[in-house]
Amino acid sequence: MTEKKSAPANQGNKSELVFTKKNYQLLLISIAIVTVGFILMIGTTDIYDFRKTLLAPMVVLFGFGFGIYAILKK
Secondary structure, X not given: OOOOOOOOOOOOOOOOOOOOHHHXXXXXXXXXXXXXXXHHOOOOOOOOOHHHHHHHHHHHHHHXXXXXXXXXXX
16 A cells, blocks of 8 residues: 655744734733723722712723724734
């Protein structure tokens, strides 16, 4: 019988990652920003405080927007 010699599938092709190192760094920064926003919302006193009703949600939305930028950055 004849033996079939098979070459490795990825011999000539290098698999590239979808994101670069910079993308992952920006994603980690965006996760940190969102976490800071949620930490700003913590607390039981002053429910209608500026920090909880305006500042913290804006920080969270900025973090999500920054995360989208990090994903789309080429």
